Amino acid sequence: MSKLAGKTAIVTGASRGIGAEIARSFAAEGANVVVNYSGSKEKAEAVAEEIRKSGGEAIVVKADVADADQVKAMIDETVKTFGAVDVLVNNAGITRDNLMMRMKDDEWDDVININLKGVFVCTKAVTRQMMKQRSGRIVNIASIVGVMGNAGQANYVAAKAGVIGLTKTTARELASRGITANAIAPGFIMTDMTDRLSDDIQQTMLGQIPLGRFGKPEEVAKAALFLASDEASYMTGQTLHLDGGMVM
Amino acid sequence: MSTVLERVTKVIVDRLGVEENEVKPEASFTGDLGADSLDVVELVMELEDEFDMEISDEDAESMSTVGDAVAYIEKNQNS
Numbered sequence: 001m002s003k004l005a006g007k008t009a010i011v012t013g014a015s016r017g018i019g020a021e022i023a024r025s026f027a028a029e030g031a032n033v034v035v036n037y038s039g040s041k042e043k044a045e046a047v048a049e050e051i052r053k054s055g056g057e058a059i060v061v062k063a064d065v066a067d068a069d070q071v072k073a074m075i076d077e078t079v080k081t082f083g084a085v086d087v088l089v090n091n092a093g094i095t096r097d098n099l100m101m102r103m104k105d106d107e108w109d110d111v112i113n114i115n116l117k118g119v120f121v122c123t124k125a126v127t128r129q130m131m132k133q134r135s136g137r138i139v140n141i142a143s144i145v146g147v148m149g150n151a152g153q154a155n156y157v158a159a160k161a162g163v164i165g166l167t168k169t170t171a172r173e174l175a176s177r178g179i180t181a182n183a184i185a186p187g188f189i190m191t192d193m194t195d196r197l198s199d200d201i202q203q204t205m206l207g208q209i210p211l212g213r214f215g216k217p218e219e220v221a222k223a224a225l226f227l228a229s230d231e232a233s234y235m236t237g238q239t240l241h242l243d244g245g246m247v248m
Numbered sequence: 249m250s251t252v253l254e255r256v257t258k259v260i261v262d263r264l265g266v267e268e269n270e271v272k273p274e275a276s277f278t279g280d281l282g283a284d285s286l287d288v289v290e291l292v293m294e295l296e297d298e299f300d301m302e303i304s305d306e307d308a309e310s311m312s313t314v315g316d317a318v319a320y321i322e323k324n325q326n327s
């Protein structure tokens with residue numbers, strides 16, 4: 001039995017990396033998937049096309065996650081196409097790394113806006129639909145650096161720590177309506193975002209990982225699938241560390 | 249055609265599981281009808297659907313009784 005048969009899932013930032021992998025794996029488990037993107041239209045289309053070729057259902061919707069009007073339009077389109085929103089995966093995120101001493105206000109604002117406010121905007125917008133349904137699953141992709149801190153990422157760390165807190169409040173506010181909210185805190189996962197880090201930094205990070213290797217997007221997708229499925233029915237407000245043991 | 253009060257009453261009875269005779273104009277959602285803050289948010293959402301209108305958060309906050317909601321809807325209804 002497919003774990004998400006007949007369910008509809010919106011995955012933000014699903015054109016590549018962890019988001020694309022979550023979209024593919026959800027579709028493989030029977031979900032109708034909304035592949036959201038803000039910039040990479042071709043890549044988002046390619047993810048959806050791949051899903052359809054494997055016999056799944058997917059639509060591509062452009063929306064800036066921090067823009068309430070665009071997000072509302074995305075949810076309306078989802079409900080119009082698939083009739084419900086069972087799962088929201090808040091995955092969209094950016095980095096603008098810099099030492100705090102050198103960090104510009106706009107580097108701070110951009111990251112907080114997409115990575116933290118975007119989660120708030122999407123969660124708020126989807127809540128209306130999920131409350132009516134009396135069920136829903138919200139999965140927030142945070143980061144292990146939101147738990148441990150990281151030099152050069154003040155903005156990203158603050159946003160991701162914020163997401164973990166927001167997950168807990170979402171869980172508390174919506175539990176009575178059958179909606180759960182959990183977060184995943186990935187460590188070093190091999191994606192475009194982490195490829196950009198220098199070899200030095202990569203080697204240093206490897207030394208801090210007990211399992212001795214970087215993670216794969218598929219490994220994050222498996223955790224997201226668990227949290228989105230009925231198997232996680234008694235779990236809410238939690239943050240799963242998927243980091244090879246970096247933080248214990 | 250049902251009156252606004254009748255339609256509002258039906259939404260409240262369905263949502264809050266109260267008896268119809270408890271839904272008086274002076275009844276307050278949280279005080280008399282046992283709604284919590286999330287119930288009130290949901291109630292407003294359902295009234296928006298029932299009457300096909302948008303109720304702003306500011307306006308929603310000013311509605312504390314059944315009578316407030318009915319008066320607001322009668323005043324702002326499109327049709």
